[in-house]
Amino acid sequence: MIMLKQVKKWFNKRITLIFAPGEGSRSFQVRVSYPFITFLILTTIGIFVAGAYMSDIYANYLYAVKKNKKLVTQNSDYSQQIETSLDMISNVKKIEVQLRGLLGMRTARNIVEKYPMGGAFSEDSELFSSDFNSIDQQSRFNSNVAEIKRESWEQNQSLNNIKGFINRKKDVLLSTPSIWPVFGYITSGYGWRTHPISGRKEYHKALDIYNMLGSGTPIRATARGRIVLAGWAGSYGKVIIVSHGNGFSTRYAHISQFAVKQGSHVEQGQIIGYVGSTGNSTGPHLHYEVRYRGKPVNPMRFVKGR
Numbered sequence: 001m002i003m004l005k006q007v008k009k010w011f012n013k014r015i016t017l018i019f020a021p022g023e024g025s026r027s028f029q030v031r032v033s034y035p036f037i038t039f040l041i042l043t044t045i046g047i048f049v050a051g052a053y054m055s056d057i058y059a060n061y062l063y064a065v066k067k068n069k070k071l072v073t074q075n076s077d078y079s080q081q082i083e084t085s086l087d088m089i090s091n092v093k094k095i096e097v098q099l100r101g102l103l104g105m106r107t108a109r110n111i112v113e114k115y116p117m118g119g120a121f122s123e124d125s126e127l128f129s130s131d132f133n134s135i136d137q138q139s140r141f142n143s144n145v146a147e148i149k150r151e152s153w154e155q156n157q158s159l160n161n162i163k164g165f166i167n168r169k170k171d172v173l174l175s176t177p178s179i180w181p182v183f184g185y186i187t188s189g190y191g192w193r194t195h196p197i198s199g200r201k202e203y204h205k206a207l208d209i210y211n212m213l214g215s216g217t218p219i220r221a222t223a224r225g226r227i228v229l230a231g232w233a234g235s236y237g238k239v240i241i242v243s244h245g246n247g248f249s250t251r252y253a254h255i256s257q258f259a260v261k262q263g264s265h266v267e268q269g270q271i272i273g274y275v276g277s278t279g280n281s282t283g284p285h286l287h288y289e290v291r292y293r294g295k296p297v298n299p300m301r302f303v304k305g306r
Helices: 002-012 034-103 122-129 135-174
Strands: 014-019 028-033 185-188 191-194 201-204 207-210 218-220 225-232 238-245 248-253 271-274 286-292 295-297
Touching: 014 034, 028 034, 034 135, 225 248, 238 271
Parallel strands: none
Antiparallel strands: 014 028, 185 207, 191 201, 207 286, 218 271, 225 238, 238 248, 248 286, 286 295
8 A cells, every 4th residue: 555655656746847048928837747757768779779770780881781782783794704614614615616627636525526615694694693692693693603613624635635646646747758759850650660880670769869969968858757777778788767657667778988877866857867879779879768658649749849
């Protein structure tokens, strides 16, 4: 009962507020209860707290919007870079197909097969203009990045394959007789002729090349290879035989002096000996043979027009 009386007494208490507007104006007073004053104070505090809370939420919202715009801009830049990369890969792949065609290369993918060239689709480019909050969009973005990695790896492997192919072709070319061993006049060509000493008809399996400088004219290897013989061989006189690999070999006969030793390796254009008239010969000249898989072939097929 005592508590109830105290509460009732508190509710009945009043505060008198006197307002004096200014000189010449009548003052007036307002009486308000304690509960009303308490309500006003609590309401004011609540408004300040709510205002502070809402201000914090709004500040976070503005920060999120700013950050989101930045992410959209970055993603747009990334998308552009991805499209550029895909275009570059596409161009490289086109060049690769053309190069393979020129080289006559064959791979698991036939060069005439129209396989995908890469490059972003138009509908894919649109996904970069919006937020990346969508899981589907992020997945497509990751898919494009993975595609670039895969295509780049494939192109690297393919270009290494082309490089190896070219190197092998280069080795074949350097190992194929393709230059003149000496410059001069052909005194006896490849084919049927009357032997200058015996007078009999024979099939000449070489070129006889005369140089005005005569004995001592340098003889050059017509292709890269290994010296399998540098010595005397009957009617050949002093002869050098070079094995070039890939089925090719060459013979240089009637020479006067060796510039290489048997078993050594020589490069195309390297001096291997000097013109002479050893063996069955009527005068200083070079007897030059080209053999493929052990059978004589016309040397003019490899030096004509060079």
